Amino acid sequence: MSESERKDTPEQAEFRAYCRDWLRDNHPGESPVRLPQSPIEIMTEPQLHWLQAWQKAAYDAGLVGCDYPEAVGGGGRKDCQRVANEEMLAARTPFLPNVIGLGMAAPTLFYHAQEPLKERLLPRLLSGEDIWCQGFSEPGAGSDLASVQTFAERRGDRWVINGHKVWTSLAHFAEWMILLLRTDKSHKYDGLSYFVVPIRSALGKGVTVRPLIKITGETGFNEVIFEDLEVDDSYRLDELGKGWQVAMTTLLHERGGGELVTPRSGGLTSKTSFSPTARNLRTLAQETPRGNGTAADDPLLRDRIVRQFIREEALQQNQRRSRVPALQDHPMRLQLQYKLLISELAQDTARLGVEVAGPASTLYLADEHAPTGGQWPLAYMNSYGMTIAAGTSEIQRNILGERVLGLAKSK
């Protein structure tokens, strides 16, 4: 019996057994194409289509979106997504490609959209048929998100949008975007509104998507430029001027603090893509010659590798403890730490991997002699995406200091 099973309700227990059976027979196996380290680095159509097929299969089987109501394409279950996630994790399935849709757009639609819009958009979002992206950051609005300048001008029941969004992961594959923009220039926060926008159908007709290249050489995120794009007022979420509040719902779920559990599959232990984990570090050290033995014999590296094992365990146990009210002082204290800790942990583990690999860490993806296929320097560079995107580590520390510790706002 696994750790979580002890507390399963009868519905959960039955669903868990179902998931386990289904996964045993329907695991998609190894990908025929090299997969990136996370969904936001999907670069090619073959990668995308293989992963979309997996999401669709998992959705059709009821493992994705199971806690959403049936009316919006969900499974109508209660507290079962966590069960499905645990079983997918245990089965080491590939990740779900529609990561922005599932983690950010879906809960935002759920809490802020009108019923007809939910019923129209959520089924194809949950199934992965429609990929979603997020239009929040701009060249002048990074950490200071509320200073977005993308503007929508009202013309009757329509809005005309002009502006420039950046770091929009998956925009090159996305049908839809969640879009934070300005409808009033005289108020910083209260001048913001929130829309969903069909971008794929508008490519070349008011929407331009240009790939941005990351320091790794990979693409995966984009600039999106709006030039007189017209959208209907029915695509607005919640009231005019309430965009900041809607965006908070999005960010809350992004930071793992929402009520609705995001469907997740794979991740750290997936066998289909590489992640900078302590276990992988150990394997690398044991395979790296050093002196008369291996790097795993070096007392300094042993100490540092063990530190990463401890931090990984601590993060897992933080998540476990976040569900035990008697062992917490402040309800958001552990949840709001997650993004900061996981990103810095991954960065430090990846960096240590580069050190463990030694001179061969200079070798990159296409070098036949690169340890672990050059994934360690790739992961180290990508880790800065984690500590920068979705609120830099500096912003995360502000949030924690202000919301959890009650210290004065730094801005």
Place this chain on the structure above:
Amino acid sequence: MSESERKDTPEQAEFRAYCRDWLRDNHPGESPVRLPQSPIEIMTEPQLHWLQAWQKAAYDAGLVGCDYPEAVGGGGRKDCQRVANEEMLAARTPFLPNVIGLGMAAPTLFYHAQEPLKERLLPRLLSGEDIWCQGFSEPGAGSDLASVQTFAERRGDRWVINGHKVWTSLAHFAEWMILLLRTDKSHKYDGLSYFVVPIRSALGKGVTVRPLIKITGETGFNEVIFEDLEVDDSYRLDELGKGWQVAMTTLLHERGGGELVTPRSGGLTSKTSFSPTARNLRTLAQETPRGNGTAADDPLLRDRIVRQFIREEALQQNQRRSRVPALQDHPMRLQLQYKLLISELAQDTARLGVEVAGPASTLYLADEHAPTGGQWPLAYMNSYGMTIAAGTSEIQRNILGERVLGLAKSK
């Protein structure tokens, strides 16, 4: 030939030979009483008197204050204090007790006092007969020094002072205090003025000195309370309302950035008191049993001890490089780093000493089994005095970021 001799002027070379001869014959030897780790922790009269006798002897011999003009009790030499300091360092003499006087009051008097005041006060300052202290910080004015509230009210040619100063090292032995106070409540910076105040003669008559006890249990700094203390206007330095500018001269010299070289003796390599240095760390490690050998065999500790050797060497080389314009971009860049780096280096070395000592690091000064007489935990605790006093490390980083790197002010 030592490193510095190569560049000696003829005057310096002759003076160096003189210093060396004098020190060979006049080294005071071991103190009959246990000395503290630095002058600001002098606790007892026997400690003070022994150290004062040493300063007086060195002054009489011309080794202290040699770059000051003869009219104010100096030696009238040019660029010779550095020579004397180097020779005292090499001879491992004890430290000079009048540390606030020499390092802060003397240059401030030199640049801002009228001649008669200089001629009256500097000779006994340089000789160590008059101990000086500094009245800057207050309960409400720590990092934000310019918010001092101690107030002087004018009554003709006299001023009546009321207020409360804290962290005044050596106040319990001091004849004189340099005092930053407020003469105008309507301007934060321009309302400040700067005085020298005789405090010993006013004890019980407007001045109360109360020892503050440090976390180590040691005394050495004090609260000083002024209640209607009257002083003459001739004790004011520079113009009314220019106190902040005068204080900047004091702080510049405290941070090692002044033109006038502070007389120094002993310090890190003195044999008469303990300091947390890499060499002492090595000795401790080599004497501490660990497993079948000593702590000096432990690869992790070796790595960390070596790091401290590197940082010590770097700091010495920073000081050397600060005198080579061709190898610097910004004139204050290295000097302004000194206080930050030396205090954090000492803290980290002391902390590592505690770790190296292992279980026996729990033992304190009076325990016969304490490694190095319990000096390591003492030094570790005292190191927080270094990272807090005279501008916390946080303030030092602000100063460096703003003055050297030109970043926007954080306040």
Place this chain on the structure above:
Amino acid sequence: MTQPTNFGFGDECALLKDSARKFFAEHLPVDRLHALVAANPAPEAASAAAWREDLWPAMVELGWTALAIPESAGGLGLPAVAVAGLMEEHGRAAFPGPLAATLATSYVLAAADSGSAALEEIAAGRSATLAFANAAGSWHPGDSAVTAKGGRLSGTACFVQEPRKAERLLVAAQDESGLGLYWLASDAEGVTVAPDTIVDLTRDQGRVSFDEAVAEPVGRNGLAAFHAAMPALWTLLAADMVGAGEWQLQTTVEYAQARKQFDRPLGFFQAVKHQLVDVMTRVDESKSLLYNAACALDHEPERALQLAHMAKASAADMAAFASGRSVQCHGGIGFTWECYVHLFFKRQKHSEVLWGDGAWHRARLADILLGEVA
């Protein structure tokens, strides 16, 4: 065996933790603690080892000495997570006294499965402590410098915790069978307690010398008993450190909210704010790891050793960091004797090195996780 999701920390545990918090807050709030243990600041003063001996009967009455003792030996047989909750509050209060030493002793005795009267004495309220370290500070009981011959002890045990407060001693001594456990009164004939002078004001430590002191052998394999009990000792010490770390965090946060410089509360400045956030995340990591280790003691004994090493290693680093930041962020006032932060700073330094520092635990973890180096 696997662990319950909630660490097995149920209502009974929450109740115990809550009542402990109230007990400590009522009977020894930090101002009274300071008055009690920090009365003499002289740096060369001997350690006074002051504590509220008058509170001991109440603590016994609450069953605290009997928590970890099996019901068969007259104890309450509570799970380790319950004891961890108590010890977290014990640390938050920086509570002085022999409770932690007594609980530790009860774990070793329970592991020795002695069937002797020793456990019953503790269950009935006798305080006790362990004597096993040698002069070099080895925490390996097999290195004990005490020997036993015909039931009589000779030699000296060092780094004994609370020797002046504990009424009984459980001694690891070299004897014919290997390492034996011996039980005697701390004031028995032939026993001399030489107190150490220590930095920590809330603790007592000393050397205990034995000169043909008569002692009762308990259990069979002393080394095995110690090894079985050490994970519990490390975990409970980590709990004390986490409680103390949380006190350091909250107290410094309060100061940063109240203290103004440059017309702003200190906490406005990111240099202070971010340090405090880092203290919080480290306290939380250590807290999660300690309940994980405690739960393993109760439900997953095969992983208890590994998880206890993790808990103590994490707590040691957290304590060092939280202590440094608590003084630094308090500025000048934090460097004074009158400010309470030094009590916790010193207690944490003591706990950090006690029964193995971070590097020591990580070296043992490396042998488990990466294999021993030939």
Place this chain on the structure above:
Amino acid sequence: MTQPTNFGFGDECALLKDSARKFFAEHLPVDRLHALVAANPAPEAASAAAWREDLWPAMVELGWTALAIPESAGGLGLPAVAVAGLMEEHGRAAFPGPLAATLATSYVLAAADSGSAALEEIAAGRSATLAFANAAGSWHPGDSAVTAKGGRLSGTACFVQEPRKAERLLVAAQDESGLGLYWLASDAEGVTVAPDTIVDLTRDQGRVSFDEAVAEPVGRNGLAAFHAAMPALWTLLAADMVGAGEWQLQTTVEYAQARKQFDRPLGFFQAVKHQLVDVMTRVDESKSLLYNAACALDHEPERALQLAHMAKASAADMAAFASGRSVQCHGGIGFTWECYVHLFFKRQKHSEVLWGDGAWHRARLADILLGEVA
């Protein structure tokens, strides 16, 4: 022998450093460098190893290849501090090309006291590089996997720097006498260069295989020559890293001054400001240590080994820290290919591990400062 106070860094050195800075800034400012080396971002592209080969004759004309070569061998015989000044500017420009490799080779040749024509070839402008590491990445030349028999080389040298840019190779090869040095053209018969695909866009690296390649033996004791020259190699690499670190600092400072968030320049926020100050102090420590080491090469050879270990160890840690902060403080833009910081980030990662990382140098320092462990 002792060191001069000013590191021996006189007017001639300052002039060389200044002219180098102008040369690099004029001929390959960072925007043109980026266009040159970062033209193809595809993550699986082979390393292009682009450089301005057309600038080489001018650099030779300025005497740069001859700097470290004794006057007796046709060189300029400048002190190491002068060469360090040049290399600091070389790093500040992240300059691609075989200059560093050529200078390194000249130090080994000079230490070998070969009397051969090799040094004269370099003085006259031939570029060259060293081939000595084995496939496991050992930086100990005695571990070379190349063998020499009757003047013919066999085997493979790995982690050779700039193999496609250098015209000559100086190879450490196992021969009858122990370790010998061998000199040959990089396009000689029997020599195959297999370029690595590397992260660093400003460098070239590869494996050089020898199949009965005819080479000229130079000097007598190759191992001694390498050991004598290594401190110079580490010091000059540290100089390159310090120059690059200073670029990272200044570029990030400029961004923090210009970029506004929350109506404030980024540099207002202590989280950014203090990180940049820490970068500065580390750059400065490394810079002081590298000129200290260079001066020791010139004036205090008995301490050159120790001080060079310090310089490279410090530079390695500095480079890692400065690189990380340069990307992080640039935020999203710093994570893009179009922002120049990645060029320096990648160069510093390469330099960090080249010829021994921080831990490797500290382990050797420990043997010097603390004695070897039996």
